[in-house]
Amino acid sequence: MDVTKNDSMEIRLSDHVVLVRQAVRKWATDLGFSLVDQTKMITAASELARNTLDYGGGGTVRLELVKQGPRNGLRLTFEDQGPGIPDLEKALTDGYTTGRGMGMGLSGSKRLVNEFEIVSRVGEGTRVTITRWK
Amino acid sequence: MERIPILRMGDYLIVTIQVDMHDRVVTTLQDDLTSMIAANGSHGVLIDISCLDIVDSFVGRMIGNIAAMSHVLDAETVVVGMRPAVAITLVELGLSLTGVRTALNVEKGMALLRAATRGRLLEDGDGRDQE
């Protein structure tokens, strides 16, 4: 898989979540994503950016245009050095929240993308990578 | 701070969300609407989201909360103008917005509000007559 373009953004403030949505919107449009695909990717990005801020204590997102054979895609990697997630299976269950949310962010964004990977270590942090192909 | 304006039209409150709101703006809107329903004795709230290109779980929760709170305050909430791509994404995300009435556009939303609150408007009228 080749990365043809990349950028990285901070997620430290609630305004940054808005900026991440705007950047993903721009990248997805430039890639020629359909309206529904754009909407799905921006929504997933919004969920994960908010988790990075609210639970991870802030972090970063890396945006990458990826190419695999004839396919082009958008890959986003959210990373924080927060408390980590002790039970990933639970966290990925619809409706599970340790905050005041609806517990739909992780499980829901997984459904909105083609590839979803999560790595989390207690006391070290969390990294979520999502990819959507055109 | 940035705030979403709320218009008062007779017994109803009307909100048009035109910007990509950051989370604090969403929470403020929810609080503002609740206090305005209570202060004005409004019977209906119409929220136009036709400008929103995404609704995530945070905004979805806000819409659900507004509907629940207005219900407690004896008012109806109608959400209008949800884009098809947003509706598809919401379902896949897993948010059903149960308990929230929706309509295609502002006109249909107002008609729905009128039909849903007709009884209450009459009751209010009777109340006034007796004074």
Ligand SMILES: Nc1ncnc2c1ncn2[C@@H]1O[C@H](COP(=O)(O)OP(=O)(O)OP(=O)(O)O)[C@@H](O)[C@H]1O
């Ligand atoms: N980056 C993270 N660091 C630590 N814990 C996390 C992180 N992301 C998610 N979690 C944990 O996983 C749980 C589930 O996350 P999810 O996004 O599904 O729901 P939520 O954020 O609680 O609610 P919603 O997203 O519906 O508003 C969170 O409540 C939190 O405990």
Ligand SMILES: [Mg+2]
């Ligand atoms: Mg979340």
